[in-house]
Amino acid sequence: MVPLSYYLVLSAxxxxxxxxxxxxKRNIITLFMSIELMLNAVNLSFVAFAAHWGALxxxxxxxxxxxxxxxxxxxxxxxxxxVFRTRQxxxxxxxxxxxx
Amino acid sequence: xxxxxxxxxxxAVCVAGALNLLFQxxxxxxxxxxxxxxxxxxxxxxxxGAEFVxxxxxxxxxxxxxxxxxxxxxxxxxxxxxxxxxxxxxAVLGYPAVALLVGLAxxxxxxxxxxxGLKLGGFVGSTEGIGYLLFRGFLLPFEVTxxxxxxxxxxxxxxxxxxx
Numbered sequence: 001m002v003p004l005s006y007y008l009v010l011s012a013x014x015x016x017x018x019x020x021x022x023x024x025k026r027n028i029i030t031l032f033m034s035i036e037l038m039l040n041a042v043n044l045s046f047v048a049f050a051a052h053w054g055a056l057x058x059x060x061x062x063x064x065x066x067x068x069x070x071x072x073x074x075x076x077x078x079x080x081x082x083v084f085r086t087r088q089x090x091x092x093x094x095x096x097x098x099x100x
Numbered sequence: 101x102x103x104x105x106x107x108x109x110x111x112a113v114c115v116a117g118a119l120n121l122l123f124q125x126x127x128x129x130x131x132x133x134x135x136x137x138x139x140x141x142x143x144x145x146x147x148x149g150a151e152f153v154x155x156x157x158x159x160x161x162x163x164x165x166x167x168x169x170x171x172x173x174x175x176x177x178x179x180x181x182x183x184x185x186x187x188x189x190x191a192v193l194g195y196p197a198v199a200l201l202v203g204l205a206x207x208x209x210x211x212x213x214x215x216x217g218l219k220l221g222g223f224v225g226s227t228e229g230i231g232y233l234l235f236r237g238f239l240l241p242f243e244v245t246x247x248x249x250x251x252x253x254x255x256x257x258x259x260x261x262x263x264x
Binding site: 001002003004005006007008009010012013014015016017018019020021023024025026027029030032033034036037040043044047048050051052054056057059060062063064066067068069070071072073074075077078079080081082084090091 | 103104107111114115118119121122127130131134137138141144145147148149150152153156157160161164165168169172173175176178181182190194195198199201202205206209210213216217218219220222223225229230233234237238241245248249251252253255256257258259260
């Protein structure tokens with residue numbers, strides 16, 4: 001028997017690592033992967049709560065999160081390709097045209 | 101007992117994969133460690149009785165989405181990340197801030213949920229039940245997601261198209 005809080009703490013740790021990766025990494029593709037990590041952390045807490053309350057709707061919400069993640073990955077990677085075509089770099093520090 | 105052993109093993113694999121994602125400099129190594137994280141999360145979903153979610157986690161996330169990532173990494177021939185001189189303020193304030201955030205979330209969760217335990221096999225979410233929910237109560241959101249996917253496909257095609 002594993003307490004519900006263990007799963008939620010693991011979810012919080014994964015979310016924190018995702019936030020850290022988003023802020024620390026400079027490669028735009030790795031930033032995207034950090035966002036996926038955060039979405040996965042949220043999915044874990046959805047499933048844990050579904051098991052705790054015996055409610056299936058948590059699983060349906062995970063399904064919707066995955067759909068949004070897939071759409072986001074498709075559009076985001078297309079944007080990355082467009083950025084690379086015009087700027088010839090994947091480093092977010094060099095994509096600074098709007099910066100003062 | 102079995103539940104605890106499996107939980108701690110795959111939770112450790114999960115956290116190690118996420119840490120490896122941060123420490124690797126080459127994006128392809130980060131992508132592969134993210135696949136490890138997703139695979140072990142699928143096992144945790146199985147422990148929680150979410151069979152359908154575990155299956156689509158492996159098929160859609162670790163399969164389709166990560167293949168898309170790796171495809172783009174190889175298409176753009178992404179090399180090693182350039183080392184940016186991170187500011188000292190970020191190192192001194194940023195990491196403790198994230199640790200504080202995680203600690204606060206963990207503390208509030210542990211305090212409020214008490215010791216309510218989850219039994220192995222105590223709750224099994226059947227695919228049939230999810231189908232009933234999806235096509236009855238959640239029918240409108242389900243249809244909206246199909247439109248969302250369609251718009252995402254069109255957006256990806258338009259954005260990645262070659263300019264002529």
